Amino acid sequence: MARMTGEERKKVLIKSAIKVFAEENYRAAKVADIATNADVTEPIVYKHFSSKKNLYLEVLTLIMEKTMKRFQNVIAKSMNPLEKLELIIKEYNLMIHVFRQELKLEFQAVSEIDDPDVKEIIATGYLSSFKLVENLLQEGMDQGYFREDIDPAFQAKLFVGHFIHVSSYYLSEVLEDDYSEQLFSYYLNGIVHDS
CATH class of the missing domain: 1.10.10.60 (Homeodomain-like)
Structure with a gap:
């Protein structure tokens, strides 16, 4: 070998x-x-x-970066901002089943949030997600897919917050199979421009 x-x-x-x-x-x-x-x-x-902490920080960084990379890869498959959001939702629903250990580790990291290094990694990951979604929402507003009266920065935080919400339910094993789909359908219906 x-x-x-x-x-x-x-x-x-x-x-x-x-x-x-x-x-x-x-x-x-x-x-x-x-x-x-x-x-x-x-x-x-x-x-x-060099240390257990160094390994832990590298693992957390990798998890956050891989999540963002997966989102970037799926949105590259569509030109339509609404479809891009739908693809992100679909990808996340797949990820919570396939990468359960990584998801659990990310949630556990919140208990270490008083450590400035851990806090920085988590904050960077969330802020990157917010910006990605905010840009998609703004693009969709500009193209007439989403309502003109929404605040894309606020809606991006709400969108990412839904992921955290769904993830906690999934890890707690209280999530019905169609809950996530219903939640995001409800969310998208609230921002999509009336035809």
Whole structure:
């Protein structure tokens, strides 16, 4: 078997860290458990990450960046701003099922919000989401898809807030299968320009 490159090993460690952090939480998780899960020794983890916190921050950053990248990729498939929002909703509904560990880890990170590094990563992720949606809403207003009287900055926060709401219900296992679809249908009906 070929030896892993440093970048390949780092990816394995991040995947292991996501699993362990999601199962335990940041404070309870041990670097030894991450190493065991990755089938390496603790010194190998520290070779790639200077500390547990450094690894945790990198994992959080990666999760936020991947979410944004997935949204950017799906909206590139349509020219219509309304369809772009619908594609983001569809993608998010897929993501909460496929990336449950990452979602759980992101929610757990809020309990670490007093740490300025964690706060910055979470805030950056949310602000990027707000801006992406705000731009789509403004584009849709300019093209006549959305009502002229909406505030795109406020509506973007409301839209992203719905994701947080749906995610908490999903993680708590109190979410009906069609709840998210109904919620976003209701949201979109409120902003779409009357024909």
